[in-house]
Amino acid sequence: xxxxxxxxxxxxxxxxxxxxxxxxxxxxxxxxxxxxxxxxxxxxxxxxxxxxxxxxxxxxxxxxxxxxxxxxxxxxxxxxxxxxxxxxxxxxxxxxxxxxxxxxxxxxxxxxxxxxxxxxxxxxxxxxxxxxxxxxxxxxxxxxxxxxxxxxxxxxxxxxxxxxxxxxxxxxxxxxxxxxxxxxxxxxxxxxxxxxxxxxxxxxxxxxxxxxxxxxxxxxxxxxxxxxxxxxxxxxxxxxxxxxxxxxxxxxxxxxxxxxxxxxxxxxxxxxxxxxxxx
Amino acid sequence: xxxxxxxxxxxxxxxxxxxxxxxxxxxxxxxxxxxxxxxxxxxxxxxxxxxxxxxxxxxxxxxxxxxxxxxxxxxxxxxxxxxxxxxxxxxxxxxxxxxxxxxxxxxxxxxxxxxxxxxxxxxxxxxxxxxxxxxxxxxxxxxxxxxxxxxxxxxxxxxxxxxxxxxxxxxxxxxxxxxxxxxxxxxxxxxxxxxxxxxxxxxxxxxxxxxxxxxxxxxxxxxxxxxxxxxxxxxxxxxxxxxxxxxxxxxxxxxxxxxxxxxxxxxxxxxxxxxxxxxxxxxxxxxxxxxxxxxxxxxxxxxxxxxxxxxxxxxxxxxxxxxxxxxxxxxxxxxxxxxxxxxxxxxxxxxxxxxxxxxxxxxxxxxxxxxxxxxxxxxxxxxx
Numbered sequence: 001x002x003x004x005x006x007x008x009x010x011x012x013x014x015x016x017x018x019x020x021x022x023x024x025x026x027x028x029x030x031x032x033x034x035x036x037x038x039x040x041x042x043x044x045x046x047x048x049x050x051x052x053x054x055x056x057x058x059x060x061x062x063x064x065x066x067x068x069x070x071x072x073x074x075x076x077x078x079x080x081x082x083x084x085x086x087x088x089x090x091x092x093x094x095x096x097x098x099x100x101x102x103x104x105x106x107x108x109x110x111x112x113x114x115x116x117x118x119x120x121x122x123x124x125x126x127x128x129x130x131x132x133x134x135x136x137x138x139x140x141x142x143x144x145x146x147x148x149x150x151x152x153x154x155x156x157x158x159x160x161x162x163x164x165x166x167x168x169x170x171x172x173x174x175x176x177x178x179x180x181x182x183x184x185x186x187x188x189x190x191x192x193x194x195x196x197x198x199x200x201x202x203x204x205x206x207x208x209x210x211x212x213x214x215x216x217x218x219x220x221x222x223x224x225x226x227x228x229x230x231x232x233x234x235x236x237x238x239x240x241x242x243x244x245x246x247x248x249x250x251x252x253x254x255x256x257x258x259x260x261x262x263x264x265x266x267x268x269x270x271x272x273x274x275x276x277x278x279x
Numbered sequence: 280x281x282x283x284x285x286x287x288x289x290x291x292x293x294x295x296x297x298x299x300x301x302x303x304x305x306x307x308x309x310x311x312x313x314x315x316x317x318x319x320x321x322x323x324x325x326x327x328x329x330x331x332x333x334x335x336x337x338x339x340x341x342x343x344x345x346x347x348x349x350x351x352x353x354x355x356x357x358x359x360x361x362x363x364x365x366x367x368x369x370x371x372x373x374x375x376x377x378x379x380x381x382x383x384x385x386x387x388x389x390x391x392x393x394x395x396x397x398x399x400x401x402x403x404x405x406x407x408x409x410x411x412x413x414x415x416x417x418x419x420x421x422x423x424x425x426x427x428x429x430x431x432x433x434x435x436x437x438x439x440x441x442x443x444x445x446x447x448x449x450x451x452x453x454x455x456x457x458x459x460x461x462x463x464x465x466x467x468x469x470x471x472x473x474x475x476x477x478x479x480x481x482x483x484x485x486x487x488x489x490x491x492x493x494x495x496x497x498x499x500x501x502x503x504x505x506x507x508x509x510x511x512x513x514x515x516x517x518x519x520x521x522x523x524x525x526x527x528x529x530x531x532x533x534x535x536x537x538x539x540x541x542x543x544x545x546x547x548x549x550x551x552x553x554x555x556x557x558x559x560x561x562x563x564x565x566x567x568x569x570x571x572x573x574x575x576x577x578x579x580x581x582x583x584x585x586x587x588x589x590x591x592x593x594x595x596x597x598x599x600x601x602x603x604x605x606x607x608x609x610x611x612x613x614x615x616x617x618x619x620x621x622x623x624x625x626x627x628x629x630x631x632x633x634x635x636x637x638x639x640x641x642x643x644x645x646x647x648x649x650x651x652x653x654x655x656x657x658x659x660x661x662x663x
């Protein structure tokens with residue numbers, strides 16, 4: 001036994017350890033969950049973008065994705081359900097030098113927090129909003145969300161969902177976001193590149209990332225983890241510049257990915273400076 | 280030329296305007312708000328004045344967002360404030376709880392109007408006093424002040440910022456429409472004469488820093504986002520590192536800090552005005568606009584030879600329990616005057632402990648209580 005013990009080498013450092021609260025591992029995310037992959041992309045993007053770690057802040061709401069802030073070794077804030085964006089808004093306005101990342105889920109950002117999302121986009125608040133869309137409320141056991149496809153089964157739509165989902169890029173574009181993209185967590189490099197680009201781009205940036213929730217959503221919709229990943233591979237098509245009105249998710253036909261909006265307009269802080277602080 | 284933060288001089292201001300000037304004098308540099316009668320003028324005044332002093336006003340999409348924004352701004356290092364009235368105050372409750380749990384300094388002004396629901400938007404009331412105490416879920420201690428004049432709301436707003444920065448919590452100013460819309464002379468002193476307090480910042484090694492490691496006085500130093508401390512702050516029950524800790528033991532430790540930082544400092548926090556209490560047999564208890572009624576009633580009763588005094592609550596929460604218990608030994612009766620149907624009255628009754636009678640002179644809301652009603656109540660007590 002002793003000889004065996006001597007052979008054990010210290011565990012190698014993970015390349016993201018500098019940005020991880022390793023003392024909080026293991027994380028709460030289930031096997032097969034896609035959030036960790038997106039979180040990892042986000043940390044890689046922070047490193048690649050060369051932004052100042054000390055002035056980079058991650059804000060989350062409530063839910064599985066909302067736990068992201070708790071694992072990032074940044075100034076990180078785990079706020080109330082749906083309120084990550086207005087919390088981040090106050091912080092950004094108070095100190096425009098901060099780089100704001102809002103990392104949260106579809107339920108948090110688009111049901112309870114939907115109003116805050118559209119207004120932050122309208123104001124062009126300078127922040128990057130990453131929405132992990134797993135089509136349901138995972139933390140509470142798999143209820144219907146504002147993103148759940150029609151007919152899908154969840155614990156609150158046991159007979160099938162009678163409602164239709166939001167087309168998030170369309171909503172973001174209509175609200176005034178200056179960057180809008182959609183990827184799946186399988187498109188790791190695209191996700192990382194998008195986030196890296198947005199971290200130094202001024203304005204309200206929105207990145208939707210589809211991610212599987214095999215335990216709660218997949219189980220009730222006859223979709224195993226690997227099935228979801230296969231859908232991400234086989235049913236998606238990348239069309240940069242596609243009209244956001246045309247990118248509603250339909251896994252039976254196809255799901256359009258890509259960067260749909262990448263424009264410039266003055267941010268809230270710039271406009272406030274120009275109009276209210278001029279002299 | 281731009282106006283300075285402290286507008287030294289004599290002014291004729293509404294309570295709402297005086298509140299805004301008090302905030303600026305205290306060093307407030309961020310206001311996140313949403314219009315609502317009768318508090319709108321606080322926001323309007325801040326929108327005009329904040330850019331002059333290098334601050335920022337933002338009108339948020341609702342009161343939920345307004346409250347969230349001032350917490351975010353506070354963690355970015357600025358003194359921050361919002362103002363509202365009943366319906367908005369209800370919407371702010373969720374994030375007031377986040378402010379309590381994360382120990383975030385900020386000031387929330389409630390210019391009360393009559394409720395429930397939309398109620399009487401343009402008419403005053405004091406019906407949110409218990410909501411101020413218990414409106415957010417879970418158990419906690421809160422600090423709430425009640426101004427009785429535009430001059431007082433100016434000073435109370437400075438005091439509210441000082442208390443919030445010192446004890447790290449949202450501090451509530453429970454004004455009412457009558458005070459908010461009343462115009463009176465307000466004297467703003469020299470800037471040097473205004474005492475302001477700012478949160479204690481941490482010192483020492485950043486990598487060893489724990490955001491909820493309390494100092495000897497029971498309050499933890501507070502860094503700002505961007506200072507390089509890489510703190511994690513959550514509304515979940517957390518340990519001294521700020522990390523979620525899902526155990527009854529962690530809850531016990533966190534709650535003890537949140538509650539005891541107030542309970543152990545009552546003498547520093549509680550302010551009252553005691554008027555003619557030395558020989559008083561009947562003690563009026565009041566606050567805010569209703570205290571103005573109470574003053575008149577004391578004068579009228581004294582003229583009739585009745586020994587009446589006034590305990591005016593400047594700090595309503597924490598309630599001056601020890602003082603009222605002590606006064607119960609001396610008084611024949613307490614008369615609580617408030618524009619609701621019995622809220623602070625319940626506290627007075629509890630602390631009177633059966634030793635003294637506790638009478639309410641209340642009003643459903645929408646009007647100031649006339650002194651005659653108080654005088655009638657006093658005469659009825661004497662008759663017994």
